[in-house]
Amino acid sequence: xxxxxxxxxxxxxxxxxxxxxxxxxxxxxxxxxxxxxxxxxxxxxxxxxxxxxxxxxxxxxxxxxxxxxxxxxxxxxxxxxxxxxxxxxxxxxxxxxxxxxxxxxxxxxxxxxxxxxxxxxxxxxxxxxxxxxxxxxxxxxxxxxxxxxxxxxxxxxxxxxxxxxxxxxxxxxxxxxxxxxxxxxxxxxxxxxxxxxxxxxxxxxxxxxxxxxxxxxxxxxxxxxxxxxxxxxxxxxxxxxxxxxxxxxxxxxxxxxxxxxxxxxxxxxxxxxxxxxxxxxxxxxxxxxxxxxxxxxxxxxxxxxxxxxxxxxxxxxxxxxxxxxxxxxxxxxxxxxxxxxxxxxxxxxxxxxxxxxxxxxxxxxxxxxxxxxxxxxxx
Amino acid sequence: xxxxxxxxxxxxxxxxxxxxxxxxxxxxxxxxxxxxxxxxxxxxxxxxxxxxxxxxxxxxxxxxxxxxxxxxxxxxxxxxxxxxxxxxxxxxxxxxxxxxxxxxxxxxxxxxxxxxxxxxxxxxxxxxxxxxxxxxxxxxxxxxxxxxxxxxxxxxxxxxxxxxxxxxxxxxxxxxxxxxxxxxxxxxxxxxxxxxxxxxxxxxxxxxxxxxxxxxxxxxxxxxxxxxxxxxxxxxxxxxxxxxxxxxxxxxxxxxxxxxxxxxxxxxxxxxxxxxxxxxxxxxxxxxxxxxxxxxxxxxxxxxxxxxxxxxxxxxxx
Numbered sequence: 001x002x003x004x005x006x007x008x009x010x011x012x013x014x015x016x017x018x019x020x021x022x023x024x025x026x027x028x029x030x031x032x033x034x035x036x037x038x039x040x041x042x043x044x045x046x047x048x049x050x051x052x053x054x055x056x057x058x059x060x061x062x063x064x065x066x067x068x069x070x071x072x073x074x075x076x077x078x079x080x081x082x083x084x085x086x087x088x089x090x091x092x093x094x095x096x097x098x099x100x101x102x103x104x105x106x107x108x109x110x111x112x113x114x115x116x117x118x119x120x121x122x123x124x125x126x127x128x129x130x131x132x133x134x135x136x137x138x139x140x141x142x143x144x145x146x147x148x149x150x151x152x153x154x155x156x157x158x159x160x161x162x163x164x165x166x167x168x169x170x171x172x173x174x175x176x177x178x179x180x181x182x183x184x185x186x187x188x189x190x191x192x193x194x195x196x197x198x199x200x201x202x203x204x205x206x207x208x209x210x211x212x213x214x215x216x217x218x219x220x221x222x223x224x225x226x227x228x229x230x231x232x233x234x235x236x237x238x239x240x241x242x243x244x245x246x247x248x249x250x251x252x253x254x255x256x257x258x259x260x261x262x263x264x265x266x267x268x269x270x271x272x273x274x275x276x277x278x279x280x281x282x283x284x285x286x287x288x289x290x291x292x293x294x295x296x297x298x299x300x301x302x303x304x305x306x307x308x309x310x311x312x313x314x315x316x317x318x319x320x321x322x323x324x325x326x327x328x329x330x331x332x333x334x335x336x337x338x339x340x341x342x343x344x345x346x347x348x349x350x351x352x353x354x355x356x357x358x359x360x361x362x363x364x365x366x367x368x369x370x371x372x373x374x375x376x377x378x379x
Numbered sequence: 380x381x382x383x384x385x386x387x388x389x390x391x392x393x394x395x396x397x398x399x400x401x402x403x404x405x406x407x408x409x410x411x412x413x414x415x416x417x418x419x420x421x422x423x424x425x426x427x428x429x430x431x432x433x434x435x436x437x438x439x440x441x442x443x444x445x446x447x448x449x450x451x452x453x454x455x456x457x458x459x460x461x462x463x464x465x466x467x468x469x470x471x472x473x474x475x476x477x478x479x480x481x482x483x484x485x486x487x488x489x490x491x492x493x494x495x496x497x498x499x500x501x502x503x504x505x506x507x508x509x510x511x512x513x514x515x516x517x518x519x520x521x522x523x524x525x526x527x528x529x530x531x532x533x534x535x536x537x538x539x540x541x542x543x544x545x546x547x548x549x550x551x552x553x554x555x556x557x558x559x560x561x562x563x564x565x566x567x568x569x570x571x572x573x574x575x576x577x578x579x580x581x582x583x584x585x586x587x588x589x590x591x592x593x594x595x596x597x598x599x600x601x602x603x604x605x606x607x608x609x610x611x612x613x614x615x616x617x618x619x620x621x622x623x624x625x626x627x628x629x630x631x632x633x634x635x636x637x638x639x640x641x642x643x644x645x646x647x648x649x650x651x652x653x654x655x656x657x658x659x660x661x662x663x664x665x666x667x668x669x670x671x672x673x674x675x676x677x678x679x680x681x682x683x684x685x686x687x688x689x690x691x692x693x694x695x696x697x
Contacts, residue, residue: 001388001448002381003625009380070380081696256695263690271690280686283693284619284634290695291618294382302383312611361600367610368603372583377598 003294005074012067013074019051020082029085031345033208038122038164041088045119055093055117062109063117069297076251083257091161092116092123094248096169099187103228103236111224112189124162124192126170126214127237129155134362134379136171137181137234141216143172143188150174150226152190152219160356162212163201167191171233178231187233189225196220206339206348249357250317252290255324258346259286262328265343269331278327285320292316308370311363318353318360325350382618384452391430392452398429399460405664411463412537416509419463420496426453426462427493435470435562437477440487447562447624451569455620458573458643461667463538465498465506467566467679472497472514474559475521479551482523486512499563500544503532507542514551515544521552536670537661557629563679564632568620568639571675575613575643578650578668582606586653596653605649612642630692633685640676647672 005013029044030037048054049063057072058064067075087093097116100109115121132139141154152172162168169189178184192199196219201209228236259282266272266279292313300306325347329336338344354360368374384392402422411419434450436442443449450470457466473490476483489495490512497512498504507513507527515522527542534541583606586597596602616638623631647669651658658665676682 001384001621001625003622005380077696260695276690277683277686280637280689280693283689283695284638284686285615286695287622287631287634287693288615288619288638291382291622292615294380295618298381298383301381309614312614315607315611316615361604364604364607365600367607368597372579372603372606372610374583374587374597374603374606375595377594377600377603379600 003291005070009071009074012071013078016053016056016075016078017082019053020078020084023047023051024082024084028083028342031208032086032088033163033204033210035164038088041085042119042122044085045087045089045122049118054089054119055097055113058097058113058117062113069300072248073251073253073293073297076253077256078253080251080253080257081260088161089116089119089122090249091125091165092121095125096123096189098248099169099227099236099239102239103187107224108227121167122161122165124159124165124168124212126156126159126162126168126190128158130157133158134359136237137185139171139173139185141172142176143174143186143221143230145174146220149220149222150186150188150230152188152196152216152221154216156214156216158202158211158356159214160211162192162199162214163209165192168214169227171237174230174233182234184231185233185237186230187227187236188221189227190216190219190221194219204348205351208348210352250321252286252293255286255289255317255320258321258324259283262324262331265328265331272331275327275331278323278330282320282324282327285316285324289317289320308366311358311366312371314357315354315360315363315367318350318357321346321350321353382621384448384621388449388452391449392456395426395429395431395453395456396459398425399456399462404460404462405667408461408463408538408667412540414508414531414540420509422462423464423496424493426457427491431457431466432469432473432493433491435473435566436487436491440477440483440491442473442487442491447565447627448621450562450566451620451624454566454569455573455576458570458575458671459577461538461574461577461671463506465496465504465510467563467570468498468500468505468510469496470566471499471559471563471679472512474562475499475514475552475556478556478559482551498542500542502543503541504544505542506540507531507544508540513544515548516555519554520550521555522548523551524548534670534674536674538667538671539674558627560679561627561629561632564636564685565620565623565627567675567679568616568623568632568636571636571639571643571672572613572616572620574668574671574675575609575616575639575646578643578646578665578672579606579609579613581665581668582609582646582650582653602653605653609642609646609649612638612645616642628692630689630694633680633688634693636680637682637685637689640672640682643672644676 029040032041055064056067056075129139143150171185174186175184196217198215200213202211204210262282328343407418407422431453433443434446436444495511498507498510499514501516513524515524524544527544531540531542589596619635619638623635
C-alpha cells in the first residue's frame with residue numbers, strides 16, 4: 001500500500017498549482033446559473049483551455065494532456081484548493097466525452113471534442129421526461145427515421161444547463177415496437193438552437209434557471225450525430241451513467257477544499273464546541289472520499305472496471321455535500337439566510353445532488369441487488 | 380500511489396479467516412463469557428502463531444513490527460469472527476513495553492508467540508482475571524500491576540470481562556506515550572470494521588432467507604436501503620483505516636476510529652432491526668457482534684475524544 005505520488009506526478013501538481021495561482025479570478029464569478037455568470041464561466045473554460053488545463057485527462061490531440069487518472073485527481077485537488085470556478089462545461093466533459101471515447105467515431109471525436117474543451121460549445125443533458133425519471137427506460141420522446149438522419153419529437157425536462165447551453169445529448173425511442181422498454185432507444189446529439197427546439201428555462205429553488213424543459217417538434221438530427229448503433233442507446237447511456245456516478249463527476253478535490261473552508265469558517269467563529277463534532281465529521285468525510293477514490297482508482301489502474309460500487313460513491317458524495325453545506329449555514333447562524341454567498345449558492349446546488357445522476361433510492365437498490373446480492377423486488 | 384492491499388496481505392487475511400472459521404469462534408466466545416478460558420487460550424496461541432501480534436512488536440523482541448497495515452488486516456478478521464480476549468490490549472501492552480527495554484526482552488516474546496496475554500486498564504482491565512501481564516494507566520503513568528482481583532464486573536459485551544487491577548506495582552513509564560495509544564486505537568478501529576462487516580454479511584444472508592408475505596424480506600426496498608446505507612458507511616470507513624495505518628498520524632487514526640465505530644454501530648442497529656426478535660436473543664450468535672459494536676465505540680478513544688483529535692490535527696491539503 002502506498003499513498004505517495006511519484007516525483008513526476010508531484011511535479012505535475014506543482015505546475016498546475018502555479019498556473020492556477022496566476023489565473024484563478026480573485027473575486028468569485030457570478031453564479032453560473034445566470035446568463036451573466038454562464039458567459040463568465042464560459043470565458044473561464046476558454047482561459048483554461050488556452051494553456052491546456054480544461055481537460056487534462058484527454059489525449060493531447062483533443063486539447064488534453066494525456067494526464068491519466070491519478071494526475072486528473074491531483075489536478076482536481078489543486079483546482080478546488082485554489083478556489084477556482086465551477087465547471088460550466090462539466091456535462092460535456094465528464095458525461096458526453098467519455099461516451100464518445102468509448103462509443104463514438106473518430107470523426108465525431110474530432111468534430112465534437114475540441115470545441116467542448118474550449119468552452120465554445122457547452123453541452124446540456126436531455127434524459128428525463130415528464131413520465132420518465134427514475135424509470136428512464138420508459139421514455140417516450142421519439143426519433144423517427146428520415147432521409148439522412150432522424151426527426152426528434154417529444155419533450156425532455158430537468159435538462160441541466162439547457163437554459164444557456166448550445167447543444168444537448170440524450171436518449172430517444174427509435175423503435176417503438178421493440179419488445180422491452182430499454183430496447184429500441186438511440187443515443188444522439190442535437191443543437192438546442194435548431195429549428196423545432198423550444199427551450200423553456202425552469203427556475204430551481206432559488207429561482208435561477210439551472211435547468212429547462214425542451215420541446216422538440218420534428219428537430220432534424222443528421223446521422224453523423226448518432227452515437228453508436230441506432231437502437232442500442234441504452235447500453236451506451238448506462239456506460240455514461242456509470243461514469244457520472246463513478247470516479248469522474250465529483251472529484252475528491254472539491255470536497256477536500258470545501259471541508260477546509262468549513263474548518264476555517266468554524267475557526268473564524270471562535271470554534272464553537274457545539275458545532276465541533278459536525279465540523280470534524282466533515283473533515284473525516286472528505287478524507288474518506290479521497291481515500292475511497294484512490295482505492296477505486298488503484299483498482300481501475302489494475303484493470304478492474306468501475307462497477308456497481310459507483311453507486312456507493314454517488315450516495316456518499318451527494319449526501320456528504322448536503323450535510324457539509326447545512327453545517328456551514330448553521331455555523332453562520334442568522335447570516336446563513338443571506339442567499340448571495342458562496343455557502344448559500346453551494347447549499348442550493350447540493351440539495352439537488354441526491355436527485356440527479358440517478359436518485360439515491362435507485363443507487364441504494366443497485367447497491368443492495370448488485371453489490372450485496374439481495375433479491376430483486378418491486379420498487 | 381497504489382492504495383490496495385498486496386497479495387500477501389490479502390493472503391494473510393484469508394488464512395486468518397480460514398483459521399477462525401474452522402475454530403468455531405462463536406463457541407469459544409461463549410465459553411469465554413462464562414469464564415471458561417481453556418478454548419480461548421488455545422485459540423489465542425493459534426492466532427498468535429498465525430502472526431496476529433507480531434506486527435506490533437519490533438524484530439528485536441521476536442516480532443516483525445512495526446507493520447501497522449498488517450496489524451489492521453489481522454484485526455479486521457478478529458472483529459469479523461468476534462474473537463474474545465484482550466487482543467487490542469495485548470497490542471497496546473506490546474507498544475508500551477517496547478519503550479521499556481528492561482522489561483521488553485522478558486515480556487514481549489511470549490506476547491508474540493501467544494504463550495502470554497496482556498491487558499491494559501485503569502479502573503477496569505479487560506480480561507484481567509486471566510491475563511498474564513497487567514499494565515495500569517494511572518496518573519498519566521504506566522504501571523506494571525501485580526494482577527487483578529478475581530471477581531469481574533459484567534460488560535455490555537458478555538465476552539468482555541472487566542476486572543479491577545490490584546493497587547501498587549512497578550512504575551514502567553513516567554508518561555503514557557501517545558504513539559502507543561495510537562496502536563490501540565488503530566487496532567480497535569480495525570476490530571470495529573470487522574464487527575460491522577460480519578453484521579452486514581449475516582444480515583444480508585438472513586433477509587435473503589427469511590420469508591414473510593410470501594417473499595424474502597430482502598426483496599423489500601425498506602430492507603434493502605438500510606443495508607445499502609450500512610454498506611456505504613463500512614466501505615468508506617475501510618480506506619480511512621488503511622490510510623491511518625499507512626501514516627500512523629494521530630488525527631488519521633482518530634478519523635478511522637470514529638468512522639469505523641460509527642459504521643459498525645449503525646450496522647448493528649440495522650442488523651438487530653432486520654433480524655427482528657431473534658436478533659434480540661442471547662442464544663442467537665448475532666448477539667456476539669451486536670454487543671461488541673456498542674462497547675468498541677468507547678474503547679481507546681471515545682467518539683468525542685477522536686473528533687477532537689481530528690479537529691486538532693487533520694489537514695486535508697498539503
